[in-house]
Structures are given as structure tokens and as C-alpha cells.
Amino acid sequence: MRIALYQPEIAGNVGAVLRLGACMGVAVDLIEPMGFAWDDRRVRRTAMDYIDHVEVARHADWVSFRVANEGARLVLFSSKATQSPYDHAFEPDDILLFGKESAGVPEHVVAACDTRLRIPMRPQVRSLNLATSASLALGEALRQTKQIPPL
Incomplete structure (x- = not known):
């Protein structure tokens, strides 16, 4: 299983997702261009030394x-989808794709995806933070596929 971020814009979100990948043993794909310089110190500060334990x-x-x-x-994963990840059957080699924070993904990317999922939330709010969404999605995918790291 992998997490992919399409043109992420916020260094702190990328750092948090890299830390998530390190902790859960999941590789992270970064699809450029990104909205910040890769050597931005905020990425390393958020990911801390975990960045050395994740395949990027x-x-x-x-x-x-x-x-x-x-x-x-x-x-x-899209705020425009109608299916919940809790009603979806994940597979061990899935790539969980998340769009850029401000705009999601363009239509040609949507068309290339095998399925679209939306994390359920109250209707009064629009979306979760990117790293929070990735955590919830990955947790469910790993639980279903029995790939959860040991305690």
C-alpha cells in the first residue's frame, strides 16, 4: 500500500504524511509540482527524523x-465522492491518492482513478486537513487488509 499526494501545497502537511508513512510502514509518492521548495525546513521539522524511515x-x-x-x-479521496471508505473493500497494493489542498485533482486525474471515496463528516463542514484525511483513510485500509504494524 502507498499514499500519493497530488501537487501538495503545504510543507507541514507533507511532513505529517511522511511521518505517517514512516510510522505505518507505507511509502509516499509526491506528484509535482509542489507548492513549496522540497528543501523547505518546515517539511523536515514536521517529519522530524521520521523522514529517514519512509520510502519517498x-x-x-x-x-x-x-x-x-x-x-x-x-x-x-475526494470531497466530491459519494462512497465511504468504510463501505469499500481495499486491496493490499492500493495507492491512496489525495489532491492538492486548495483544489483537489483535475478531471483527467479523477478519470484515471479506479474508485473515489469520501470520508464521512458532518454536512456543515467542507473537509478535513490533508494529513488527518490520509491518517483516517490509511488506518481503515490497513485494518481491512490486515497490514497494521505490530504493537
Whole structure:
């Protein structure tokens, strides 16, 4: 299983997702361009020394990401989706894809995904933080596929 971030804009969110990947043993794909310089100290500060314990793959663009992950099942998390991750059957090699914080993903990315899921939340609010969404999604996916790290 992998987490992929499409053109992330906030260094702190990327750092938190890298830390999540390190703790849960899940690789992270970063699809560029990003909204900050990769050497931004905020990424390392948020990820801390966990960044040394996660496999990170950087891709120059969407096409490069698709070539590198040919045949993988893409599970897009979107505030526009109607299916809950709690009603979805995850597979061990799924890539959990999250869009940029301000705009999600463009239509051609949506079309390339195998399924779209929305984390249930109260109707009065729009969305969760990117790292929080990734944590909830990954937790459910790992639980279903029995890939949870040992205590």
C-alpha cells in the first residue's frame, strides 16, 4: 500500500504524511509540482527524523507517476465522492491518492482513478486537513487488509 499526494501545497502537511508513512510502514509518492521548495525546513521539522524511515518517491508530474505505478489500483479521496471508505473493500497494493489542498485533482486525474471515496463528516463542514484525511483513510485500509504494524 502507498499514499500519493497530488501537487501538495503545504510543507507541514507533507511532513505529517511522511511521518505517517514512516510510522505505518507505507511509502509516499509526491506528484509535482509542489507548492513549496522540497528543501523547505518546515517539511523536515514536521517529519522530524521520521523522514529517514519512509520510502519517498518524487514524480515530476502526473504522467511520470502513472508510468512508475502502471497497473496499480488508484483510490482517490475526494470531497466530491459519494462512497465511504468504510463501505469499500481495499486491496493490499492500493495507492491512496489525495489532491492538492486548495483544489483537489483535475478531471483527467479523477478519470484515471479506479474508485473515489469520501470520508464521512458532518454536512456543515467542507473537509478535513490533508494529513488527518490520509491518517483516517490509511488506518481503515490497513485494518481491512490486515497490514497494521505490530504493537
